[in-house]
Amino acid sequence: MSVFEKLQHIDRRITYLLLAVVIAAPLIWRLRLPIVISPSVRGAYDAVESIPEGKIAIVSIFWASGTTAENQPQTEALIRHMFMRRKKFAILAFDPQGNKFSYDLAVRIAGELGKKYGTDWVHWGYRPGANFIPLLQSFPHDVQGAIGTDYYGTPLTRIPMMRGIKKIRDIGLIAEVTPSRTLEYWIAFIYGPYRTPLIYAPTAVMAPEGFNPLDAGQIKGMLIGMKGAAEYESLLDRQDFATRGAGALSTSHMLIIALIVVGNIGYISSRRRRLQS
Amino acid sequence: MNHANWTVAILEGVLVFLILYKIFWARRGKDLYIRKIPGLSAIDEAVGRAAEMGRPMLFCPGLSGLSLPTLQALAILKHIASAAAKYRTRIIVPTADSVVYTIAEEVTKDAYAAQGVPEHFNPEDIRFLSDDQFAYASGVVGILNREKVASNFMFGNFFAESLILAETGHQVGAVQVAGTPEITQIPFFITAADYTIIGDEFYAASAYLSREPTLLGSLAGQDYAKAVLVFIMLAGVVTATLLAVHPSLGEWLNWLKWFSPG
Amino acid sequence: MFTGWLIRPGAPQWIWAVGVLCDFLIFGGAVFLLLQLVPVHYRKALVAIVTFLAGLIYSVEFFVPGDPKTGKNFLTGFIEQVADATNVVYAFALGLGVYSLFRFHGKNLARKRQGWHNNLAFFVAFFVMMLAGFWQDLTPSSAMSKNTFNMLFDGTVAALGAAMFSIVGFFIVSAAYRAFRIRSAEATLMLAAAFVVMLGQVPIGAYITNGLPAAGLGSLFRLENVSYWILNEPNMAAWRAIAFGIEVGALAMALRTWLSLERGSFFEREL
């Protein structure tokens, strides 16, 4: 077998091993791979920066264990940013797993930054997905009545930071972190009538849903999958999981591209040889 | 859209009429042309190969429960199971849904009986594996490897597991024919399977394989139905362009709004 | 009978269970006997009629206009019940699936065929997981049952599912390497689109064309924008065209099924 033929028939196990290595390497060691901030991530960052004093943000959680690799770092970057800038926020989960994950995550970061539950942040707990649309229709008029209680079952009326948060005008930003087709409802029921700023953090497959609304100004910014989270982290000057993960994304994509190129070099060269002989 | 409006009622009425008209027209014995679909012609070759090698075939009817794509997959299964019975080749059908499992068993048993070899039918080869997407995939991967499958057919609704099944099939050296109405999964079948049936070739498959007049007629009717859609959209483009140039025509050319949502 | 008159709400669950069983036998027996009265050559017609009537429920509900205020017509409330009933009836079929699994693994185990320990593992995993589920359901306040369930679920079903799913990542590499060769015009087009879109989505791709301006004509050629354009324009149009064909095909399939024109496609045997 000539070199060119060999290039066309690399054993698949070798390619698997290469893939495992190029993914593990950026996760274990710090590799400085370039990260370019896209305008949509910058838009999301600016939207968080400009939450007015006295208003709170809502972080809506739709994700579960299946998409933690993409949605968890997005959630983490967003709430870390809010903590850092003293923007108060409430987490609202529409998935039972996401409920627990987002709570654990926020508790951890709050612990790191010395933030207090009830005054700096609050978790509104889990609402079944079936209640999503009815809730979007009811909470703008009466936040405390529609939400009722928090993660622990404490009435919102007894939570310090919720004092004065009555209607949708007291909400300064809504961040939707999701693997599903949920953005259109936020636009239809919240942005449309009330113009509350929205930011969208979808998984990579769902990202095309966001381009049109982004173009139309219906969302202020977007974090596309793990890559978006990595860009956000670099705006926060941090290198958490997403930065490493995005490194691994780059290396794994480069591996695929390199393999395709190598395979084609082998293919073209051996075809040329055959034609010559 | 909760209820049909006039646009929907008329449009669907026209489409239904065209399809039914062509079905009954074909049933009266009219000869119908159907263009060649290479992937479907490959099915017989794949069955023959398994028979020659004396190794089993595998048929995956997709991951969904009972649905229109699954019904079409079962119609294709009927054809392949008949061929399997004719050549006395084993066909293994792993399913991901209990109801689909029972119908698949029926279809296969019927096909063997129709070929006059009911005793060759082995009920253990029609299996319910799991209704969990990836447990199902892990089971099919195991079967593909252990049974040394010679031909692998994948027809029906497939999702993220499509590449797992097709790539494993390729690794064990099976000839693979696949078709799915799930557009996102078609590229993965194209890269890993030998023959891929694209788009609504999937719904043309049973007509193509059986040459049954009802199905051929329906296929011709579908072509007319699609032609109607093409015509509506072309007219829409022309109208929209006219309206963009001469907005004053809006009073006369207001039919576009019949299709507007809400 | 029993569940309707004899047993009152609030009775112990096991009494209900006995009642449901008795009623099942009574009603089931009655239906079974009634069906025996159907002459053999009318059976096919009966099945076709049932199919047609079932199809009428959803189609009539759709085509009859709703009340302008509520948006509902006379069937809307009923179809919600039908949807529930379909789910329930469908759920009872799970027994057939479980039967298939037990038959296959049970036979291998009983005959001690090669690899029977795998079949044993199947049964152990099945019962442990099922019992853990019911245990945590029956003792909602017990940390013990909840921990056990979480441990087993996270450690088996969730973890193995995620592992199997992530294998797609490996297979994408081997499939892309093998299939993306410039053998023909078609293959080259596919390769080119995949190449650009892949690069346009990762940080390193954005880095390659970072020198181009962020706005204006030059920005159109930034990789992430080219990739976005491909996905949003030609790809979306092609997608829509394929989908129209598929939808029409599905509509025709539905029509043939509804009117029992398709019979011969699934079942050959006479009834």
Add this chain to the structure above:
Amino acid sequence: MVNELFSWLSDSHITGTIGIWLAAFGTLAIYSILYKENPVYRLAEHAFIGAAAGYGVYMTWAQILKPLWWDKITGGQWYWVLALVAGGMFYFIYSQRYLWISRIIFGALLGLIAGSAFKGFAGVNIDRIHASFKPIYGPGMGLGDVLNNVVFIVVLLTVMAYFFFSFEHRSAARRVPSSIGRWVLMFAFGAIFGSTVMSRMSLLIGRMYFLLHNWLHIAS
């Protein structure tokens, strides 16, 4: 005694750790298929199918049968017993003589699916037809818009032309659009492939991170 033996189950720290080890071994067992089929994979596969089926039985009861059926009967709606009668019809497939009874319930299910197709067709397609009414020229449209709309319409028409089955593609007027359609299709499939890679890789990265971080504590 038994309680003491199993008391560790109340400690979520211990069960969590065991869960992680189970998950890690399971993940490695599944990955072993990448090398070749082997007894470890086989064991994991069988256990996976078993656990998924056990979980499925429990979930079917907890999410469907209990709320939609059992609770209704015990709440006084006795006629829900009939659902069990209908469900029982499936089981006649194992009888030669009464097989046809199972066809009744199959027929009912097929009818329901077929009947809902009209709503499904309209829900998906009317909006898409409307969205395809794109002007190809007009004042106020930039060159980019014009080009995009022309590309859209050409792609839409040629791809649809490819899917006509019963017309012979003999004349060039028929053949050319459909072969352009096929090329466009391949281009689109390439784009779909490329756009899926990132999310699949993200999953794999998540899994690797689980092994390296949650299990081995290598990646910080």
